[in-house]
Amino acid sequence: xxxxxxxxxxxxxxxxxxxxxxxxxxxxxxxxxxxxxxxxxxxxxxxxxxxxxxxxxxxxxxxxxxxxxxxxxxxxxxxxxxxxxxxxxxxxxxxxxxxxxxxxxxxxxxxxxxxxxxxxxxxxx
Amino acid sequence: xxxxxxxxxxxxxxxxxxxxxxxxxxxxxxxxxxxxxxxxxxxxxxxxxxxxxxxxxxxxxxxxxxxxxxxxxxxxxxxxxxxxxxxxxxxxxxxxxxxxxxxxxxxxxxxxxxxxxxxxxxxxxxxxxxxxxxxxxxxxxxxxxxxxxxxxxxxxxxxxxxxxxxxxxxxxxxxxxxxxxxxxxx
Amino acid sequence: xxxxxxxxxxxxxxxxxxxxxxxxxxxxxxxxxxxxxxxxxxxxxxxxxxxxxxxxxxxxxxxxxxxxxxxxxxxxxxxxxxxxxxxxxxxxxxxxxxxxxxxxxxxxxxxxxxxxxxxxxxxxxxxxxxxxxxxxxxxxxxxxxxxxxxxxxxxxxxxxxxxxxxxxxxxxxxxxxxxxxxxxxxxxxxxxxxxxxxxxxxxxxx
Numbered sequence: 129x130x131x132x133x134x135x136x137x138x139x140x141x142x143x144x145x146x147x148x149x150x151x152x153x154x155x156x157x158x159x160x161x162x163x164x165x166x167x168x169x170x171x172x173x174x175x176x177x178x179x180x181x182x183x184x185x186x187x188x189x190x191x192x193x194x195x196x197x198x199x200x201x202x203x204x205x206x207x208x209x210x211x212x213x214x215x216x217x218x219x220x221x222x223x224x225x226x227x228x229x230x231x232x233x234x235x236x237x238x239x240x241x242x243x244x245x246x247x248x249x250x251x252x253x
Numbered sequence: 254x255x256x257x258x259x260x261x262x263x264x265x266x267x268x269x270x271x272x273x274x275x276x277x278x279x280x281x282x283x284x285x286x287x288x289x290x291x292x293x294x295x296x297x298x299x300x301x302x303x304x305x306x307x308x309x310x311x312x313x314x315x316x317x318x319x320x321x322x323x324x325x326x327x328x329x330x331x332x333x334x335x336x337x338x339x340x341x342x343x344x345x346x347x348x349x350x351x352x353x354x355x356x357x358x359x360x361x362x363x364x365x366x367x368x369x370x371x372x373x374x375x376x377x378x379x380x381x382x383x384x385x386x387x388x389x390x391x392x393x394x395x396x397x398x399x400x401x402x403x404x405x406x407x408x409x410x411x412x413x414x415x416x417x418x419x420x421x422x423x424x425x426x427x428x429x430x431x432x433x434x435x436x437x438x439x
Numbered sequence: 440x441x442x443x444x445x446x447x448x449x450x451x452x453x454x455x456x457x458x459x460x461x462x463x464x465x466x467x468x469x470x471x472x473x474x475x476x477x478x479x480x481x482x483x484x485x486x487x488x489x490x491x492x493x494x495x496x497x498x499x500x501x502x503x504x505x506x507x508x509x510x511x512x513x514x515x516x517x518x519x520x521x522x523x524x525x526x527x528x529x530x531x532x533x534x535x536x537x538x539x540x541x542x543x544x545x546x547x548x549x550x551x552x553x554x555x556x557x558x559x560x561x562x563x564x565x566x567x568x569x570x571x572x573x574x575x576x577x578x579x580x581x582x583x584x585x586x587x588x589x590x591x592x593x594x595x596x597x598x599x600x601x602x603x604x605x606x607x608x609x610x611x612x613x614x615x616x617x618x619x620x621x622x623x624x625x626x627x628x629x630x631x632x633x634x635x636x637x638x639x640x641x642x643x644x645x
Contacts, residue, residue, distance in 0.1 A: 199619075205620065206619055206621060210542055213543070213547075229547065233548075234551065235553070260568050260570050260596070262638075264570040267572070268593075268594045268632060268633070269572070271573035271592065272560065272572050274532075274573070275560075275573060276553045277557065278524055285523055295508075311526070314523045314527075318527040319527075319528070377500045378503050378507045379507075381504055385504075425464040428464075428497065429463050433453060435496070
């Protein structure tokens with residue numbers, strides 16, 4: 129697979145994952161969640177005009193994608209990461225790539241804006 | 254005015270520093286707001302009249318963030334922050350003048366205008382502040398590190414790169430100058 | 440004039456010849472030692488006693504200087520605070536990658552320790568005023584199914600019944616861990632480290 133194809137797949141995965149409900153951002157994987165100033169803020173700074181944040185590598189065991197995401201608390205990290213994995217798998221299939229190892233990591237959970245005046249969730253759930 | 258209060262503003266340094274060490278930027282911002290004034294004040298004593306004070310404090314906080322996890326006693330975060338501030342200020346001092354000048358030469362301090370002070374809580378403290386700013390640089394630095402930064406003589410010697418005996422001499426002269434000046438103002 | 444009983448401070452002098460052979464440094468060390476053991480040659484010297492008095496005054500004023508200086512400094516502006524925050528590296532604290540079991544067994548899902556800690560801290564909102572401090576995981580969080588104990592330190596607001604606060608906080612942390620992870624949580628230990636005064640609940644309410 130050419131480098132430009134890899135970049136295209138990575139960019140497509142990033143866009144698709146970003147569009148998922150519950151996903152608050154896609155971050156440069158393997159590192160920078162840097163400069164997300166306010167933990168609760170939308171951290172979609174400069175989403176365009178750059179290399180995809182999804183990292184695509186071709187290792188010994190085949191292609192591999194690393195996806196780092198932020199998740200809205202109410203959506204749940206376990207559920208949302210599973211959905212991100214599904215959507216990334218679909219994108220790979222669309223590009224004719226089978227058996228890619230897709231790794232999704234939740235690097236931040238964004239709290240929903242709840243004010244202290246809201247009724248506290250009951251503890252007996 | 255300050256942004257919306259959070260419960261973090263009421264918690265003590267230890268719990269806030271622990272939390273910032275765990276990666277919470279909101280807690281770190283509480284430390285920044287809480288300690289920036291004293292860090293600025295300290296940096297200003299080391300670098301009077303300098304435009305670098307804000308940069309020094311900013312650098313200090315960035316270093317602090319990186320090293321927070323290694324802080325042994327989060328309850329002492331204030332003095333730890335002052336330490337870092339001192340080191341950053343000394344870096345500026347060392348880079349801005351040749352070492353030889355630190356060697357205790359009795360260069361008279363330029364007349365520095367202290368910033369307009371609001372109603373001073375204590376005239377004595379004002380006089381002290383004035384006296385310090387009139388000390389020659391090397392004396393002032395030694396005195397500030399020793400008395401405000403709680404450095405040992407050895408630490409001052411190491412930080413400023415001058416012999417301990419010189420530190421002793423500078424401190425003695427600084428104290429002499431300060432008390433003489435303060436008495437003049439009584 | 441009786442210079443032993445009422446030293447005239449204006450006659451302060453600091454050279455050894457004015458201090459009956461003593462130096463300011465010596466006098467400072469003597470003060471440091473609490474003027475003990477009593478040194479008659481110092482205590483009996485008018486010049487020394489005048490200098491000691493001046494040094495004592497200096498020592499008394501010094502601790503207040505930084506506080507007075509700090510009070511003169513403006514409160515940091517929000518934009519300045521933000522400019523510091525924008526300069527710090529957030530990934531520094533991400534910690535270990537904790538595997539998450541998904542519906543598809545071979546899906547490689549995970550969450551960083553830092554993200555889980557953040558979610559645990561945010562559980563504090565169920566008890567207004569409580570502040571979560573340090574948060575630790577005992578056990579190997581990188582091994583799926585391995586038992587993990589969660590240890591959390593908190594500061595409680597004054598006046599809130601602590602057992603109730605801890606109970607609610609624990610339930611919320613538990614709920615959050617279930618929502619965000621598939622950790623095998625064997626227990627959640629909440630240690631109330633201190634109680635803090637709530638100073639000014641909301642600005643503008645006065």
